Every structure is written in structure tokens, then in C-alpha cells.
Amino acid sequence: MSDISHTFAAPLLRGLYIGAFGRPMALVPGSALGAAEGEAPEALSVELPREEGPAAGALSASLAAWRGSHGGQHMPGCVVLRSGSERRAYWPGLGLDDARRRMERRDAAPLPVPPPTAEIAGSARRRSGVVEGRIALVTGGAQGFGEEIVRGLVASGALVYVADLNLAGAERLSSELNAAAGRAAAIPVSVNVSDEASVEAMFALVAERSGGLDLVVSNAGVLKASSVLEQELAAFKFVTDVNYVGFFLVTKHAGLLLRRQARLAALWPTDIVQVNSKSGLEGSNRNGSYAGSKFGGIGLVQSFALELVEWGIKVNAICPGNFLDGPLWSDPVKGLFVQYLQSGKVPGAKTVEDVRKAYEAKVPMRRGCVGEDVMRAIYYLVEQEYETGQALPVTGGQVMLS
Numbered sequence: 001m002s003d004i005s006h007t008f009a010a011p012l013l014r015g016l017y018i019g020a021f022g023r024p025m026a027l028v029p030g031s032a033l034g035a036a037e038g039e040a041p042e043a044l045s046v047e048l049p050r051e052e053g054p055a056a057g058a059l060s061a062s063l064a065a066w067r068g069s070h071g072g073q074h075m076p077g078c079v080v081l082r083s084g085s086e087r088r089a090y091w092p093g094l095g096l097d098d099a100r101r102r103m104e105r106r107d108a109a110p111l112p113v114p115p116p117t118a119e120i121a122g123s124a125r126r127r128s129g130v131v132e133g134r135i136a137l138v139t140g141g142a143q144g145f146g147e148e149i150v151r152g153l154v155a156s157g158a159l160v161y162v163a164d165l166n167l168a169g170a171e172r173l174s175s176e177l178n179a180a181a182g183r184a185a186a187i188p189v190s191v192n193v194s195d196e197a198s199v200e201a202m203f204a205l206v207a208e209r210s211g212g213l214d215l216v217v218s219n220a221g222v223l224k225a226s227s228v229l230e231q232e233l234a235a236f237k238f239v240t241d242v243n244y245v246g247f248f249l250v251t252k253h254a255g256l257l258l259r260r261q262a263r264l265a266a267l268w269p270t271d272i273v274q275v276n277s278k279s280g281l282e283g284s285n286r287n288g289s290y291a292g293s294k295f296g297g298i299g300l301v302q303s304f305a306l307e308l309v310e311w312g313i314k315v316n317a318i319c320p321g322n323f324l325d326g327p328l329w330s331d332p333v334k335g336l337f338v339q340y341l342q343s344g345k346v347p348g349a350k351t352v353e354d355v356r357k358a359y360e361a362k363v364p365m366r367r368g369c370v371g372e373d374v375m376r377a378i379y380y381l382v383e384q385e386y387e388t389g390q391a392l393p394v395t396g397g398q399v400m401l402s
């Protein structure tokens with residue numbers, strides 16, 4: 001059993017590098033150093049206290065001394081943490097591939113810190129570029145809106161953990177994206193967001209694989225529409241457990257990691273974005289378990305935002321309209337179009353296309369929500385450093401805030 005826990009150490013160290021570089025960094029652990037194995041002469045070597053605050057203080061003080069003796073323009077190419085008899089090296093990089101390469105070569109050469117880029121006051125950065133190099137995690141990332149978000153983030157240069165109950169689906173999507181991108185772009189991870197041990201293990205894996213995170217998209221969600229007079233308690237609880245409790249668990253364990261990272265990167269804002277729904281803003285007939293879980297989600301977003309702002313963690317929700325092209329609606333066997341046609345929910349509809357048209361007609365902009373619409377909202381929330389606790393509708397005008 002190791003004395004040095006990656007979950008504890010890696011986010012602190014990643015924060016140390018983000019604090020110096022002012023940009024997202026990746027960090028990977030090397031194997032534990034043997035007793036006879038020497039440390040790289042240029043490495044920063046630190047005895048790590050067990051409490052978070054003192055550990056951050058020790059890292060910060062050791063780094064200041066190291067930088068003082070290296071001209072002040074560089075960061076260590078490797079950090080060795082010591083705890084009891086154990087020593088472990090960590091390797092930073094501009095992206096996961098860079099960090100891994102440096103670790104494999106045992107390359108501890110000091111890293112030059114580029115001068116801060118001057119930004120024109122009041123200018124907005126290029127919108128999608130805001131996630132370039134960031135490390136993100138998307139729950140429910142294997143299909144539907146989650147898959148769209150994973151694809152969008154990877155296309156914009158992020159490294160994305162594809163977290164899903166359906167591990168095979170997450171693996172398939174990750175392999176496809178890694179092959180197309182020619183870089184470490186997606187990492188599959190198995191999770192059940194309604195199971196605390198599973199969520200905790202997921203964030204431990206993230207700390208170990210890349211040191212930490214910049215953006216968490218809590219997207220996994222389920223729907224079991226039913227009349228309040230008929231719905232079984234088990235079905236009601238299932239929806240609540242995934243949509244409402246799951247968001248609490250993801251925020252709790254993401255928050256612990258992001259707070260650790262923020263100890264030494266106080267000026268680096270991070271984001272938790274909940275994919276909520278227009279049904280979190282107005283009731284949904286015969287769909288109370290879903291709408292209730294989503295309304296509740298907005299209460300959590302506002303409350304978590306108030307607390308986590310202290311650590312530079314923004315918490316916001318996106319409330320999309322119906323994703324009519326996604327599997328939930330369009331699946332030819334169990335999709336909502338087929339279900340609504342069979343149950344006669346849309347009076348006069350004779351085909352799936354009639355049902356679709358009826359739903360498009362409810363939207364002032366006359367179409368369903370698509371992945372790109374949600375991506376624009378995510379880029380906005382990440383780029384906007386002066387907002388938290390909001391629920392942003394993306395509904396083509398179907399639901400408006402009052």
C-alpha cells in the first residue's frame with residue numbers, strides 16, 4: 001500500500017503547474033522510486049505533509065526556493081514527493097502525450113515558463129478555443145447529448161474522459177476519437193453516477209491519469225415518463241437517483257479534487273456544468289419524476305455554486321430543449337417518437353414523422369436542439385469568468401426565463 005495517494009497529491013501538483021503557467025497542464029505519476037534510485041538533479045524534491053493545507057504550503061515554499069536558485073523563469077521538469085520511506089516522481093507536460101513522453105524518457109530538464117500573454121481589456125477569446133488543452137470529464141458520454149459534447153470538446157482540442165455505465169460504448173467512442181485525432185484525446189472510464197464508491201473511484205483514476213481536471217459535464221440522465229397516479233415508487237426513485245443524487249455525488253467528488261487543485265492555482269477558474277433540461281424550468285405533464293429531478297438539480301446548482309465559488313469552481317446548468325435527432329427520441333424501436341405514436345399522445349398523428357413535426361411546431365425556432373447548440377452554451381459558460389449558479393436555456397425560444 002502506497003503512502004502517497006495520487007488522489008491527494010496529483011491535483012495539488014497540477015495546481016502548482018497551472019498557477020505558474022496560467023494554462024491547463026497534464027501531470028502523470030512515474031513508478032515509485034527504489035531506495036537506490038537517485039533523483040534527477042533538477043527535480044524539485046518535497047516531503048509531503050498529510051493535511052491538504054500544509055501540503056500546499058510545503059509545495060509552494062519548496063517551489064519558491066527552487067525557482068529562486070534557477071533564475072525564476074523555469075518550472076521543475078519533475079517533482080519528487082517523499083512520504084516516510086516512499087518517494088514518487090511526477091512529470092508535468094503541455095498535454096498528456098507530452099507528460100507521458102517526458103516521463104518515459106525520465107526527462108527532468110527545467111521547463112521554461114512563457115511570459116503571460118497580454119489580452120486586450122474587454123476582448124472575448126475565440127469561443128471554442130477556450131477549452132483547448134483543458135481536461136474534461138463527461139458523464140453519460142457514450143451516446144446522445146453526452147457523445148455530442150465529447151466529440152465537440154475533442155474537436156476543440158480538449159482531453160476528455162468519457163464516463164459511462166456503458167463502458168463498451170465509451171471505449172468504442174474513445175478509440176475512434178483517438179485514432180482520428182492522432183493524440184491522447186479521449187479516455188474511457190466506467191461509472192455509475194448513482195453509486196458513491198463508483199464516482200469516487202472515477203475521480204481517483206482521473207487524478208492518477210492526468211493529475212486533475214478543468215471541466216466536469218454532469219450529463220448522465222434517465223427518463224421514465226408516467227402519470228403520477230400510476231408510477232411505481234421504484235421507477236420514481238430510479239430517476240431521482242440518477243438525475244438528482246447522481247449530480248450531488250459527481251459534484252461532491254469533483255469538488256474535492258478541484259478544491260485540492262485550486263490550493264495552488266487560485267486564479268484558475270474551473271467548471272462544473274450540469275446538463276439539465278427545459279423540464280427543469282417548467283413542469284412536464286405525466287413526467288413528474290423527470291421534471292422534479294431536474295428542478296431539484298437547479299436548486300443544487302445554485303447552492304453548490306454559492307459554496308464552491310471560494311475555490312474558483314463555477315457551477316452552472318444548461319437547459320436544452322428536445323434533442324429530436326438523438327437516440328432518446330429517434331431510436332426506431334424504443335424512441336419517444338415511436339412510443340408517442342403508439343400511445344396516441346399526439347392527436348391525429350399517423351406516422352413517426354407526424355409526431356416529430358408536432359414537437360418541432362412547439363419550438364419558435366422550429367427545430368429540435370442539437371449538439372452544436374449545447375456546445376456553444378458550454379463554451380460560453382467556460383469562457384465567462386463572471387457568472388455562476390445560472391441555468392441557461394438552450395431551447396430555440398420554447399422556454400424563456402421569467
Ligand SMILES: NC(=O)c1ccc[n+]([C@@H]2O[C@H](COP(=O)([O-])OP(=O)(O)OC[C@H]3O[C@@H](n4cnc5c(N)ncnc54)[C@H](O)[C@@H]3O)[C@@H](O)[C@H]2O)c1
Pocket residue numbers: 139140141142143144145146163164165166169191192193194219220221222242246275276277278319320321322323324326327328329
Ligand atoms: N434527449 C433530450 O431530448 C434531452 C433534452 C433535454 C435534456 N436532456 C438531458 O441530457 C442528458 C443526456 O440525455 P440523452 O437524451 O442524451 O440520454 P441518452 O439516454 O441518449 O444517453 C444517456 C447516457 O448516459 C448513460 N447513463 C445512464 N445512466 C447512467 C448512470 N447511472 N451512470 C453513468 N452513466 C449513465 C447511458 O449509458 C447513456 O450512454 C440527460 O441529463 C437528459 O436529461 C436530454
